Amino acid sequence: MAPLTRRLSGSVDLRRVQWLSHGILIILLFLTIVPVILLLLFSFKNNTQFYNQRFELTLPLYVDNYTRAWNADIGKYMLNSMLYTVGGVALTLVPASLSAYVFARLRFFGKEVLFYMVLGLLMIPGVLTLIPSFILIIDLKLLSTRWAFWLPYAAGGQAFAILVLRTSFSGLPEDLFESARVDGAREIRIFWSIVLPLSLPILGTLALLQANVIWNDLIWPLTINTNPELKPVMAGLMIFTGIFRTNFGPLFAGYVLASLPMIALFAFTSRLFIRGLMSGAIRM
């Protein structure tokens, strides 16, 4: 960062401008996280408190909501979600990074057509393909199996991941590739030992974004899975909405519990995540 001292004209009082920036940012930040605060607040209320003092802090905190949510099989559903998320992310990024590599680094017949075939996927409305995809899953005999989660998630993640990785890979200095090729390295080896290690931040960022999409998805699990044993957590919580129709405390406690793995993941990988996002590859 260049010092701001030189960026602003002399007549402006610098410290006042800095404080103004902080002030606006803090107000915006507060408004942005209000829903998160309210979610936490609601999750600690019993029904009376929820209807009478909804937006106030009510003490003592009603922790029982969390026990009730946990007792409704949330643990099992979260385990399912983890399986879908890890598998879905891996099956998205392995093919996508291979494809992005050839689109960024090789010259070959039909490159442009194939690339636009990938890019075009971004334009297909998800809801357009929902019904035919459902019928396809039935025809492939994948209904209520884990593959019905993994494969469509992997397919759905290809376009964005390839687009971003291609920009990222084509920004790597060409010298690296030339010298490896002169040494006789094959493309797969260049990909594995040069491109991947240099692209860990952006791969991590994409993994996190895709994990967040899969973890929070609702419509697809409700469409292709009827087996309660295989339910991911967001779909599992929908059943909660039925049980606790007028009892929101346990429902929101369930959502807080369901968000914890993603929050933990973000907390532990935030540096990597931000470095990847800040690498500048996400543009067109």
Added chain:
Amino acid sequence: MRAITTGSSRSRFALGGGSGRLLRNSLTAYVFLIPTFALIIVFSYYPAFSALYHSFTDWNGFAAPRFILFDNFEQMVGDRIMVASLRNMLIISIWSLLMALVPPLIVAELIDSLRSDRAQYWYRLLFVVPIVVPLVVTLYVWNFIYDPDIGLVKSIFDSFGWELNTRMLGDFNNALYFLMLIGFPFASGVNVLIYLAGLQNIDQEVRDSAELDGATALRRVFYIDLPLLKGQIRLLGILALIGGIQGFQAQYVLTDGGPGYATMVPGLWMYRQGYNYAEMGYASAIGTVMFIMILILTIFSMHRFRSQTEYVAE
């Protein structure tokens, strides 16, 4: 970047000795592309073409479809709910385009203007954290904020002694606008970081010298930052438009397109036709129309808005 890649591919071409190298590259490339294309052909293209095909049929989803040519599309022209939902979609799309582009840019510029790297880091982190909250939860929470009897908006009005004469999401004339305000202040974390990345990749000397020449911060934003952020703006803009055209989760969870058809959008109308009325053929036709609109808009914005850092597919 373009200079580097085109230059290097020329030298690689020379090095490999013409078309032999190109052929071998092609084979390698196709092998690398197999997993992606296997996935997208089966799970993305096949369902999309199936939907296109069925938009010309009368189909309940299970019995054999009956081919009826353009009847579905003719029906759409006379469908008042469809026409109303297109109007709503247009308003929502323009709004989501603006909200995806402008507030995150302001936040990014503000963060970028901070002198302390530590403060910058914390703002970046805290602005991105809310994305882990599932959309459906955010929608529930907003529903309680809007509750016309005991909601937060109502409480705030009451505490100031003001009269609140709208039922917000239950108000036929205003429901759409209250729905659009969900997500305020729209300082979405990922977009902020994407902008910040762009800003920090701009040559600082260019920005500094503009300041030295006496340009105000605002002029610098318009004449230096914005033109150099075209790549980011284009990506965020296209994604926002696509989301605006096909999104219907808020309506699905909160208003069901009502009151009346005040908040109906084509995505929800298609979902209703398909799943509630078993009109899969008509639903597919609505989806096809949405696809065509997205296609036209995307092509239009790609051409209007070429970024100079573009990397040409060779």
